[in-house]
Amino acid sequence: MKLEKNKKDQMTPIERKKAVENGTRADRVITVPFISEFKCYLSNISIRDFWFDAKKMARAERIAFNRYGYDRIVIGPNTRGIAEALGGTYIYPEKGVPYAATPLIFDYGKVDELEPIRANTDTRIAVFKEEAKVLSEEAQEIVPLEASIGGPFTIAATLRGVESLLRDCRKCVNELHRLLRVITDSQKSCIDMMAQYGLGIAMADPVANPALIGPSMYEKFVFPYTKELTEYAFEKTGYKASLHMCGNTRNIWKYLGTYQLNELSLDNVIDLEQAANEIGNKVPIAGNVDPVGIVMKGTKEEIFAEVQRCVKQGRKAKKGYILATGCDIPEMSDPQQLDWLMDAARACGEYRKRQ
Template sequence: MRAHPHPADQMTPVERKKALEEGRDFDRYPAVPFMSEFKCLFTGIGVWDFWHDPVKMAEAELRVFERFGQDRIVIGPNTRGIAEALGAEYVYPENGVPYAGRPKLSDYGMLEGMEPVDAKSNPRIRDFARAAELLMEAAGEIVPVEASIGGPFTLAANLRGVELLLRDLRKCPLEVQKTLRLITDSQKSCIDMAAEYGLGIAMADPVANPMLVGPKIYEEFVFPYTKELTDYAFYKTGKKVSLHMCGKTNSIWKYLAKYELNEISLDNIVDLEEAAKDLGRFVPIAGNVDPVEVMLNGTADEIREAVARCIGMGEKAEKGYTLTTGCDIPETTRPEQVDVFMDAAREYSRNCHL
C-alpha cells in the first residue's frame, strides 16, 4: 500500500509544508486531527498490534491518511515505547487506551543498574524503526512522517509514578535529575534512529503541565531537558520539533518560545487568539478544536464553526499556524466527524497568501 495525494487538495502535505517554509502561496492551512487509538477502531487493527507490529502500524497510518489526507503521520515509540524499553510495563486492553502498570522505578537505587536506551539494538524501539522504514518508503514523498518521543518529565512520571515523582521534586531532587538524564539520553538515541530514516520529531509532555507542576518546577526540571532535546533534534534531523502541551500554559510561554519548534500545539482550554498574538511571534502555533465536546459530540455545523473560529484566530500568528485538535480525539469518534474537520479546513483556508 502506498500513499496518494488526497483528491480534495491542490498540494500534498510535503508541498504545502515546503511552500510555507519558503514563504510562497499555499492551498490551505495544514490540518492535523490528533487520532491516536482512533486509528485502531477505524482500521480494525487491534491495540496491541497497533503498538507492536510494524506492518500493522504502517498499514493503520496509511489507511487513515488515505481517508483523511491530514498533514502529518506520527508513529512511536512515544512515551510508552521508551518507558517499556527502559523496563516499564503497560497494559494493552482489547479496546481503549493502553495504561501504565506497576511503576518500574520503585527505588532510585535501581538507576545504578540502568543504561540509556540504545535505539540501534533495543527490540522495542526496533519495532518503530521498521515501521518508520515502511512508512518512509510508502509515504515519505507525500506526507511528513514524525517519530514521537514523548516528553522527559512525563516519561519520568511513567517510570516512577506521578504522585511519587511530584513528591520527589521536594524530597530528593537530585535523584529526579538523574532520572531525567537517563531519559533524555534515551530520547536522544531515538532521535538518532529517526534521523537515520529521515523522520521529524514530535513530543508531548502532559505531566509537565504548569497547572500541575507550576512554572518554577518547569524551569528547573523540564525546560533544560526539553531545550536540549529540541536543539538536538533540529541538529540531527534538520527539522524542528512538533510539541504538544496539555493544560493552560500561559505561565511557561517564555520557555516555549525558546525551543526549536515546527509548532507548539495548545490545549483547547487555551485562548488561541491570545497565543497567536503573543507566543506566535516566536514559534508557529497549532490548535485547538475541542476533541470531546466538538469532535466526539458536536454536530457537523459545530465542527465547521469551531474550525473556522480556530483558523480565524490562529492565522494571526506571525510564525505560522496549523489547525489541530486540542488533544487526541476519543477512540470512539465517528470517522465522519473527522471528514467534516478536514473538509472544513479545506473550505475555510483555501488559496492562502502570505
C-alpha cells in the same frame, strides 16, 4: 495499499508545507488532527497489535491518511515505547487506551541499574524502527513523517508514578535529575535512529503541565531537558520538533518560545487568539479544536464553525499557524466526524503565513 495524495486537495502535504515555509500560498491551512488509537478502530486493528506489529502499524497509518489526507503522520515510540524499553510496563486492554502498570522505580537505587537505551539495537524500539523504514520509503514527496519521543518528565512519571515524582521534585532533587538524564539520553538515541530514515521529531509532555508542577518546577526539571532535546533533534534531523503541551500553559510560554519548534500545539483550554498574539511571534502555533465537545460530539455545522474560528484567530500568529485538535480525538469517535473536520479545513480556503 500505499500512501496516496488525497483527491480533495490540490497539493500534497509536503507541497503545502513547503509553500507555507516559503511564504507562498497553500491550497489550504496545514491540518494535523491527533488521532492516536482512533486509527486502530478505523482500521479494525487491535490496540495491542498496533503497538507491537510494524506491518499493522503501517497499515493503520495508510488507512487513516488515505481517507483523510491530513498533513503529517506521527509514529512511535512515544512515551510508552521508551518507558517499556527502559523496563516499564503497560497494560493493553481489548478496548480503550493502554495505561501504565505498577511503577518500575520504587526507590532511586533502581536508577543506578538503568542505562540509556540504544535505539538501533533495542528489541522494543525495533518495531518502530521497522515501521519508520517502511513508511519513509512510501512517504517521499507525499507527507512529512515524525516520530514521537514523548516527554522526559512524563516518561519519568510512568517509571516512578506521578505522585512520587511530584514529591521527588522537592525531596529527591539530585536523584530525579539522574533519572531524567537517563531518559533524555534514551530519547536522543531514538532521535539518532529516526534521523537515519529522514523523520522529524514530535514531543508531548502532559505531566509537565504547569497546573501540576508550576513554572518554577518546570524551569528546573523540564525546561533544560526539553531545550536540549529540541536543539538536538534540529541538529540531527534538519527539522524543528513539534511539541504538544496539555492544559493552560500560558505561565510557561516564556520557556516554550525558546525551543526549536516546528509548532507549539496548544490544548483547547487556551485562548487561541491570545496565544497567536503573545507567543505566535516566537514559534508557530497549532490548535486547538476541542476533540471531545466538537470533533467527537459536535454536529457538522458546529465543527465547521469551530474550525473557521480557530483558523481566523490562528492566522494572526506571525510565525505561522497549523489547525489541530487540542488533544487526542477519542478512539471510539465516528469516522465521519473527522471527515467533516478535514472538509471544514478545506472550506476555509487558501492559506498564507502572515508577512
